[in-house]
Amino acid sequence: MSLEAIYNAVLDGNAPAAKAGVEKALAEGVAPDVILKDGLIAAMGEVGRLFEENEYFVPEMLVSARAMQGGLAILKPYLADSGAKPTGKVIIGTVKGDLHDIGKNLVAMMLEGAGWEVVDLGTDVTPDKFVKAALEHKPQVVGMSALLTTTMPSMSGTVKALEEAGVRGQVKVMIGGAPVTDAFAKQIGADGYAADASSAVRMAKSLAGVE
Ligand code: B1M
Numbered sequence: 001m002s003l004e005a006i007y008n009a010v011l012d013g014n015a016p017a018a019k020a021g022v023e024k025a026l027a028e029g030v031a032p033d034v035i036l037k038d039g040l041i042a043a044m045g046e047v048g049r050l051f052e053e054n055e056y057f058v059p060e061m062l063v064s065a066r067a068m069q070g071g072l073a074i075l076k077p078y079l080a081d082s083g084a085k086p087t088g089k090v091i092i093g094t095v096k097g098d099l100h101d102i103g104k105n106l107v108a109m110m111l112e113g114a115g116w117e118v119v120d121l122g123t124d125v126t127p128d129k130f131v132k133a134a135l136e137h138k139p140q141v142v143g144m145s146a147l148l149t150t151t152m153p154s155m156s157g158t159v160k161a162l163e164e165a166g167v168r169g170q171v172k173v174m175i176g177g178a179p180v181t182d183a184f185a186k187q188i189g190a191d192g193y194a195a196d197a198s199s200a201v202r203m204a205k206s207l208a209g210v211e
Contacts, residue, residue: 002028002039003025003030003034003039005017006039006071007038007042008043009071010040010043010044011043011050012067013064013066013067015067015069015071017067018071022035022040022071023074036072040071043068044102047061047064068102069102069105072105072109079113087115087205088140088141089116089118089141090117090119090142090143090174092108092111092118092120092144093122093125093130094124094125094146095151095152096157097150098124098148099123099124100148101145103145103176107145108120111143111201114201114205125144127154127160130142130144130162134162134165134170134171135167140208141172141207142173143175144158144173144190145175145176147179155175155180155184156188159173172192173191174191174200174203175188176193176196180193192206192207
């Protein structure tokens with residue numbers, strides 16, 4: 001079964017096998033969102049569990065992440081279904097101190113597929129860099145991702161920095177990432193929270209007031 005092969009390839013950190021598994025599953029007609037959710041994302045969840053149990057360490061997480069990214073690269077054209085009219089502009093980044101970018105990349109990919117112009121600031125993005133990019137690109141939405149509880153406060157710092165720079169009124173702030181919640185978004189004065197990439201697209205549209 002190709003989904004199981006993809007899952008195992010990510011767990012083993014075997015990027016060539018993950019890519020081959022995704023290609024095979026697509027050829028067999030498995031839906032791209034099923035490959036993503038039940039193959040790639042499910043495997044990363046298990047990697048996280050094994051890390052918590054001290055069965056995996058950072059090097060194993062890293063090779064698994066590379067295998068996942070290899071599989072995602074094959075899947076990208078199918079997920080980011082182009083042809084949609086430009087919807088708006090979003091700047092997105094993983095906050096200061098945080099290097100996790102798989103979820104952020106997935107959100108960026110799905111936004112692009114929905115017709116958004118995406119300015120990806122990468123990882124370890126300081127509040128100041130978000131502000132500079134907001135002033136330069138004039139997006140409707142500023143998106144922030146955090147995967148570590150220790151880096152979540154930087155989201156609040158960025159909201160404050162946007163306020164201090166006088167741009168908070170011109171942009172909507174959307175946040176997400178595994179430890180982030182709707183309650184946290186409200187607490188720091190963000191405009192919206194999304195639990196996954198599909199809801200991030202819906203949330204961005206709703207925040208920017210576009211259909
Ligand atoms: Co790290 N890591 N990691 N890690 N890592 C976690 C997050 C952790 C939960 C593992 C664990 O303990 N179970 C834990 C955090 C604990 C905590 O803070 N509570 C952890 C830790 C501790 C660490 C280090 C500190 C380990 C160390 O060095 N001792 C270190 C920190 C480095 C740093 O950032 N400064 C570290 C390093 C790494 C690697 C570099 C090895 C690698 C990242 C590689 C990369 O991203 N290029 C890595 C990985 C792979 C993980 C896990 C296993 C997987 C993350 C992932 O890619 N998930 C993770 C465990 C886990 O999450 N179960 C873990 C798949 C991805 C599709 O999901 O990112 O949640 P996710 O994105 C989702 C949603 O959250 C949402 O949509 C996405 C798609 O559905 N979303 C948004 C995300 N951003 C959004 C933005 C939005 C909207 C929605 O709007 C803008």
